[in-house]
Amino acid sequence: MRRRLVVVFLVPLVAILLSLGGATAWSATRSIQQAFYTEQLGDLGYFVTSARQALRSGSATVIDAEVARFHEVYGIDVIVFDLSGGVWSARDGGGEVLSEDDAARVGLALSGRRAEAPEPVFPWIAAESSLVEPVFDDGDVIGAVMLSADVEAPRTQILQQILVLTVVSIVSIGLGVLLVFQLARWVLSPVRRLDEAMIAIERGEMDARVAEDTGPPELRRMTRVFNGMADEIERVMTRQQEFALNASHELRNPLNALLLRVEHLSTGLGADWKDDVEETREEGRRMARILETLLGLARGGRADTMISAVDLTTLAARRADAWSEVASQRRVRMLSTGVGPVMSITDRTIVESALDAVIDNAVKFSPAESAVEVDAHRSGGLCVLTVRDHGPGLTREEAANAADRFWRSDDSGGVPGSGLGLAIATDLLESIGGELRVDTPDDGGLLVSLMLPDGAEG
Template sequence: MTRRITWTLLVLTCVLLVLAVVPLAVSLTARERVAFRDNQRAATRVIAAAAEEYLSDHKPATTMRQELDTAARRGDCAAVYDASAHLVAGTPCTAAQGPDAEQMVGQILTGSEPEGPENAGRLLTAEPAGEVRSPAGAVVLARSAAPLDARIAAIWGWSAAIGAAGLGASVLLSVRLARWVSRPLSRLDASARRLGEGALDERAEVGAGPPEVRRLAATFNTMAARTEALVHGHRTVLADVSHQLRTPLAALRLRLDILAAGADADTAEELAFAEEEISRLSRLVDGLLAVARAEQATPRPVAVRLDEVVSERVAAWAPVAEERGIRLTASAGPALSAALGAGHLEQVLDNLIANAVDAVPEGGSVTLDHRTADGAARLRVRDDGPGMGPEAKAVAFHRFGNPEAKGTGLGLAIVHRLVTANGGTARLEDTPGGGLTVVLELPLWP
């Protein structure tokens, strides 16, 4: 945003400077040229008036000589021609003589207005001596164009300096304006990112930037406060529910154990069935609480080594798999780091391996592998168990989505929630030859 605002203001300033300064400089240049030419023509007319007294009135050439000397002292070159275009008098400088001067004299003597060319860095002007229609002669004056060029250069130099100063001021103002607008937005963006990563106590700075940005920051703080209160309230409810449910279940199980110790065989068998149901209810409560915690997860991403976590979880579940006659292996893969919440990948793999081990019959296998694909880390858990039908796969990530599940039916729901909360995806595929493959796409650590 800072660059866009700065470049927009700079382009606008450049356009305004070009539209204002360049026409002004062109106008001043034209005025200087006209003024220089008029001044030169006035000096030429003075010499022409003195030459007329000599050529037409046949007076002494004293006045004409004085004017020529005055022109020479100013650095001008002048030449006086008679009606036959013959040179009568002139200054020591011969710049007013030559083909260009003679051509201008011819035009003057024929009654036309000559154009003053530039000769050897000098501008030429010619004026008739006497009446314009029947002049007694002509005067040509050559004046150096260096003073005119110097004034024009000064005009364009000052114009360039003014433009550069205006552009510099625009740069400073545009940068300050852009930072004044963008800095609060950048801080607000950083606060929103930290809030999304789990820092519920994060708040934005309200006292900087335009009024609209301040109102946005105040609204963000209100939203963050309500989110924090809501999350903390849910966490408190979960803790209370966990305590209030587990305590009566544990007490009920203890009473059943006491009753079973002194009961006859038939009663003890019925009490054993009751204890199994209580154990199932305990697992169900634990699963529901795990799903609720996963749904409220606000992870702060950290670098998680996939190869290390996969090897660790396979080693942890290997005794369980061996006890059930299942081969649990992990294929060698590259050293990848995914951006996940701390402990989330371990929880995901525990649920997936537990589901696979429960589903695969004795003699089956469960394989884990990982690699990079499409700019993400792809982790697969494959088994050669009975698999799932299309209808079961469509609702497998929902709570109790698979009615045929041997466990609580919440494991895949927990996996899906933890993976999506970290910016990844989860899907189910059929394993070639039979079975189920869970494919996880996880964001790579930058």
């Protein structure tokens, strides 16, 4: 954005300065040339008068002395022609040969035509400037005078003017560039601070704000709107954290009481209840870990992950067994098809929570007398947990949106749900560097894959 703003300001400024500099240089050149031409006309008029007197008297002695003296002082050659076009008076006796242009001018002057103003030329084109004027006597042409001057002096003046204007233009453009950059910095400084504040908020610094007293009025209004939005986001996040803290804290006491009640009841049960009691204990401990994760998220905005080596085959089998009672109520079978250990260095609680969300979704949409298959295997350098159901499935377009929050298929019918299950699983996996993928097998149903980092096989 800064580059575009600089270009928008700088291009017109440079164009204007160059135009003004070019126009000024041309005007200065024409002024010097006109002054030089006027001075030539004055000298030419003087010699026309002297030549008339000399031609009348028939003696070139006086005018020869004037021509020689004029060249000695000013370096300008003067040649007087008689009516026949021959050289009548010159500094060197008229030995030089006239150019075609000069000869044509002399012929025009002897025919009675006066000299015309020379066309404007660039100072480095012509090396010499010549003017020819007819000499009249009682209305008749009796000769002509040609004055030839070296243009080195006016050329030097013109080049000096051009050099000065070039330096002034370069300095002006440099100052203009500096001014444009300062202007762009002043205009964009609030935008830069807004960008820095947004990055800070993204990092979790919810108190990041931008000063509202700098920059153009339009950007000040945008700054006020941003600060108001940041205040509202901070209030919402604070309320969410307070709710999560309160909810997780309030749930810990009933959960601890429930676990104590289980321990108390287990003392009066027979040995055949031992497995059920142990499963209940494990579910209670898992709920306690989930609550601790929730508390960590509420306190610091992130969970305190417990990374360890996890056998995904064993984890998948346990979660399938834990869901078997819920699935059986819908006449759905839970199958664990994993063979052999699949080790991953990951957070067990997060993986279990994500897998539960996917299994819950599969059980809800599976028809009666079908099965939900939970598997663990390696694929392409990753550890993969898959949940395969045989429900109505989704189209490929719907599968691409299945992990979006609150998305539900049009064919979900009266199945209860909020459309958050797969979205929550996706967020959980992303927090540990994993990924969730939804595929549509050719034989129907849905295949959801939880992609996790690989680990050493145990």
